[in-house]
Amino acid sequence: xxxxxxxxxxxxxxPTGPLHIGGVRTALYNYLxxxxxxxxxxxxxxxxxxxxxxxxxEKYINEALAWCGIEIDEGVEQGGPHAPxxxxxxxxxxxxxxxxxxxxxxxxxxxxxxEQLEALRTQAEAxxxxxxxxxxxxxxxxxxxxxxxxxxxxxxxxxxxWVIRFKMPEGRDVEMHDAIRGQxxxxxxxxxxxxxxxxxxxxxxxxxxxxxxxxxMEISHVxxxxxxxxxxxxxxxxxxxxxxxxxxxxxxxxxxxLKPGGGGKLSKRDGDKMGFPVFPLRWEAPTGEVSxxxxxxxxxxxxxxxxxxxxxxxxxxxxxxxxMEELIAQFTLERVGKSxxxxxPEKARWFNATYLxxxxxxxxxxxxxxxxxxxxxxxCIFLATKVARLVRERATFVADMWxxxxxxxxxxxxxEQKAVEKFWKGENPARLAALRGVLEGVGDFTxxxxxxxxxxxxxxxxxxxxxxxxxxxxxxxxxSKGPGMADICEMIGKEGTLERLSAALNxxxx
RNA sequence: GGCCCGUUCGUCUAUCGGUUAGGACACCAGAUUUUCAUUCUGGGAAGAGGAGUUCGAUUCUCCUACGGGCUACCA
Numbered sequence: 001x002x003x004x005x006x007x008x009x010x011x012x013x014x015p016t017g018p019l020h021i022g023g024v025r026t027a028l029y030n031y032l033x034x035x036x037x038x039x040x041x042x043x044x045x046x047x048x049x050x051x052x053x054x055x056x057x058e059k060y061i062n063e064a065l066a067w068c069g070i071e072i073d074e075g076v077e078q079g080g081p082h083a084p085x086x087x088x089x090x091x092x093x094x095x096x097x098x099x100x101x102x103x104x105x106x107x108x109x110x111x112x113x114x115e116q117l118e119a120l121r122t123q124a125e126a127x128x129x130x131x132x133x134x135x136x137x138x139x140x141x142x143x144x145x146x147x148x149x150x151x152x153x154x155x156x157x158x159x160x161x162w163v164i165r166f167k168m169p170e171g172r173d174v175e176m177h178d179a180i181r182g183q184x185x186x187x188x189x190x191x192x193x194x195x196x197x198x199x200x201x202x203x204x205x206x207x208x209x210x211x212x213x214x215x216x217m218e219i220s221h222v223x224x225x226x227x228x229x230x231x232x233x234x235x236x237x238x239x240x241x242x243x244x245x246x247x248x249x250x251x252x253x254x255x256x257x258l259k260p261g262g263g264g265k266l267s268k269r270d271g272d273k274m275g276f277p278v279f280p281l282r283w284e285a286p287t288g289e290v291s292x293x294x295x296x297x298x299x300x301x302x303x304x305x306x307x308x309x310x311x312x313x314x315x316x317x318x319x320x321x322x323x324m325e326e327l328i329a330q331f332t333l334e335r336v337g338k339s340x341x342x343x344x345p346e347k348a349r350w351f352n353a354t355y356l357x358x359x360x361x362x363x364x365x366x367x368x369x370x371x372x373x374x375x376x377x378x379x380c381i382f383l384a385t386k387v388a389r390l391v392r393e394r395a396t397f398v399a400d401m402w403x404x405x406x407x408x409x410x411x412x413x414x415x416e417q418k419a420v421e422k423f424w425k426g427e428n429p430a431r432l433a434a435l436r437g438v439l440e441g442v443g444d445f446t447x448x449x450x451x452x453x454x455x456x457x458x459x460x461x462x463x464x465x466x467x468x469x470x471x472x473x474x475x476x477x478x479x480s481k482g483p484g485m486a487d488i489c490e491m492i493g494k495e496g497t498l499e500r501l502s503a504a505l506n507x508x509x510x
Numbered sequence: 511g512g513c514c515c516g517u518u519c520g521u522c523u524a525u526c527g528g529u530u531a532g533g534a535c536a537c538c539a540g541a542u543u544u545u546c547a548u549u550c551u552g553g554g555a556a557g558a559g560g561a562g563u564u565c566g567a568u569u570c571u572c573c574u575a576c577g578g579g580c581u582a583c584c585a
Contacts, residue, residue, distance in 0.1 A: 014585045049584050114583075130511060130581075163583050181515070190513050198583040206585050230514055230580040255516080256578070265578075310534095314523060318533050337523080339516050340578060347522065347535045357548095394547045404547090419545085454544095469544030481546035 005220045005247075007039025011065075012210070012224075014046045015057035018283035018291070019064050020268050021343070022225065022257040025308045029254060030223045031070045032309070032331035042217060043075030045086045048209050050201040055286060058086075064280040067295055068305050069324050074217075082217045087209050094204035097212050097242070098164045098197045102144070106241035107196055109144035110165045111155055132192040135170040164197035166207075166234065166241075174233040179221075179252035179333040186233045194234055207231060211238045214249055223252045223333070226340075227265075252333050255312050258342045266343055276345035280304065298397035299348070303355040307348045311341045321354060353396040364388035367398045375402060377409050390483045390491065404482070408491045411500050412478025415508065419470070419480045428471040429510045431463060435472060436501040445494040451486040475504030 011027040013019060019027075034041040043065070045058055062077055074080030084090060101107035110133075112120075117133075124131035138145060144152045145167070156162060172188040196208040204212070214222060232251060239248040256265040260274060270278050281293035294304045306322050314337075315330045322330070356364070365385030372379040372387070379387075391404040415424075438457045442449050458465055472485055476497060482488060489497045 012585095016585070046585065052584060110583095112583095117583090128511075132512085132581080161583085165583095178515095184514075186514070192581080195583050200583050203583095205583070210585095225579095226515070227579055227585090232514095253515085258578080260521085310522070312522090316524070318524080320534060341523090342521060344521050344535070350535055391547095393549090458544095465544060467544095473545055477545085479545085483546090485544070 006218075007034060007037040008042065008218050008220045009034045009039060009223055010042040010044050010214070010217065010219050012044040012046045012213075013061055014049060014052070014206075015054060015061065016049065016052040017054050017057055017268055017285070018060050018279045018281070020266065020278045021280065021294075021308060022266055024064060024068060024280050025257065025311060026223065026225055026254055027065055027070055028068065028305060028308055029313070029331070029336070032327050033221065033223060033333065034073075035328040036331050039220070040073040041071065042080070042082075042219070043072040043078075043085065044213060044217070045076050046206065046209065047086060047088045048201075048203045048206060050088075050203065060281065060283060067280060067301050069301060087213065088203065090209070090213070091203060093216070094197065094209055094212055095202075098204065098208060101166070101196070101241055102164065104241065105167070107164050107166050108138075109152055109156070109162045110138075110193075110195075111142040111147075111160055111162050113161060133165065134168060134192040135189070138165075138167075138193055161199050163195045163199050165193040166196050166238065168193050168234070168237065174236050176232050176236055177251070178229070178232070179250055180255075180336050180338060181229075181253065184229070184232070188233065188237065191233060194231075207234055207238065211235055211242070211244075215239075215242070215244050215247070218247075219249045221252065222249045223254065226253045226256050229253045252336070255337055256340045257311060258340045260343055260345060265340070274345075276343075276348070294348075298399045299352050300355045303352040304348075306355070307351040311343065312337050349396050356392065356395060356398070359392075361385050361389040361392070364392055364398065364401070368401050371399060371402050372409075375406065375409070386491065390487055407477050407482065408488065411496070411503065412476075414478065415474060415504070416479035419474045420508065423467065423471040423474050424508050426467075428467055429505065429508065431468050432471050432475055432501060433505060433510065435468065436498060436505075439489070439494070439497060439501075442494070445490060445497075447484075447486040447490040450489050451484075454486070475508075476500045 009030040011030045013023055013027075031041050033039070043062075045061075047053055047058075058076065062072075065072065072078055074082065074085065076085045079085075087094075098107065102109070117131075120137075121131040133141075140146075143165070147155070168191045169188050174186050174188060176184045176186070178184055194207055195205050197204050203209075213219075232253070235251075236245075236248070239245050258264065259266050259270060260276075266278060268278065277292045277294050277297055279291050279293045280295060282296040283291045283293065285291075295301070302323065305324060305327075306320075309322060309327050309331075310320065313331065313335055316335060319326075359367075362381075362385050365381055365388040368388050369379060369381055369384040372384055377383075387405045387408065388401060391401050394404050395401045435454070435457070438453055439450065442453045457463075458468060469485060470480065473480060473482065476485070476488060476492070492500070
């Protein structure tokens with residue numbers, strides 16, 4: 001809350017699977033905010049759910065952030081003054097603070113079994129109500145609030161299951177502040193006594209661990225998804241119960257990322273069902289199920305980050321293309337939107353195409369080279385760069401350049417029907433045969449020479465340019481698309497070009 | 511059901527009481543082009559509804575509707 005405090009933010013994902021783009025955006029906003037204010041970015045792994053823990057998820061999170069260019073100052077891999085940064089390694093800390101809450105009367109032991117709670121829920125449901133574990137019912141349940149200290153001690157020693165619940169005050173209006181939404185007020189009577197400490201795995205729940213760690217790690221701003229807004233009053237009360245209100249962080253709840261078609265927030269499960277990745281990186285689940293990622297789909301990390309940054313934030317100007325440095329320089333929480341943003345795969349592609357345009361031929365050639373080789377082309381960087389220069393303006397992804405240029409390396413085996421109908425008629429085949437002769441006479445087979453030869457031939461014979469060139473293209477490429485014919489011929493070479501003309505003349509007939 | 515958040519073109523959004531409501535993606539048309547693409551030009555397209563407040567509401571307030579989130583010994 002105080003502006004004097006050093007900015008320290010954290011991204012605190014749960015390793016229950018791969019990070020999806022909503023999570024990446026949250027990490028990005030945290031990072032931008034930290035860098036903007038010369039603060040620290042902390043990565044904390046919230047693995048307090050032993051049931052849903054997924055091996056490999058933590059590694060994935062680190063890799064994904066690194067790919068995006070989101071640098072971590074303190075975290076599981078980097079270490080730091082507040083290590084460990086993995087909550088499962090901080091058990092004693094949470095237990096100590098849970099005890100502190102009980103002693104201060106802000107929390108209590110509850111001995112209800114899952115079955116008993118389930119029964120209470122179904123009973124309430126039968127009455128048309130929703131069961132809430134709160135001030136109204138806690139006095140009638142088996143808790144340390146009503147049981148004698150001896151009885152409580154005995155139950156614990158006997159090994160009976162217990163949890164620690166927060167004793168939510170009754171009838172208090174909690175006035176909260178959110179950097180994005182302004183003031184929010186909630187009455188505590190609408191809240192319930194949340195479990196703070198689970199007996200099942202001897203770990204705290206998110207709420208306790210979160211508040212304790214944010215406090216201990218001196219977090220100044222909590223920037224997280226809107227799904228946490230409902231638990232903000234609980235968190236406020238927790239800070240108060242611990243006596244930490246004075247150093248409580250400022251909160252900012254980010255609007256959610258919605259499915260493209262509407263109908264809910266973008267979730268991990270959407271996967272590639274909807275035809276676009278929801279994960280930054282490819283993910284192979286322990287079950288063997290594979291989900292694709294932006295990296296593997298050929299997105300430039302800069303484009304991906306740029307696209308994500310603008311999904312819920314904008315600088316108020318008409319600038320749309322931002323480097324990470326520009327984002328850092330301009331990012332403010334005040335300009336984050338309030339409403340959920342529907343993710344648009346089409347615009348994501350546009351961003352990539354735009355970034356591709358900014359690359360040099362050499363850069364694209366370097367990226368294209370391995371792709372060319374993977375298709376069996378014995379290419380060098382010089383060749384790859386040349387190919388890139390020829391087809392780049394038609395590509396959205398680097399990989400597109402192979403589809404756009406493969407005809408250079410593989411002569412057409414069939415010809416596009418429509419183009420054949422349109423051009424392989426009349427005098428065109430005969431003209432093509434003549435053109436073959438013209439090309440045969442070109443000594444140094446460069447694009448410039450080829451161009452000159454063809455044009456002077458066309459002009460001196462007063463031939464219809466469109467008819468000749470399109471027929472020519474059909475014969476060499478196999479369809480009606482691609483770069484200029486002179487460039488194509490140079491790439492293919494004299495021998496190859498002449499062969500293709502003969503082949504077309506043979507197959508399509510004269 | 512309860513609690514909370516939200517609501518400007520199809521989508522992402524600008525607008526901090528007075529604008530022909532701007533931009534981008536997508537879409538359509540035209541120009542350029544040996545094809546495709548690029549590029550350029552132009553076009554259609556929005557303030558959920560209803561009450562207020564005000565000289566004046568997209569902008570402030572309330573109600574309704576709709577959308578979303580939360581409601582676990584998950585985060």
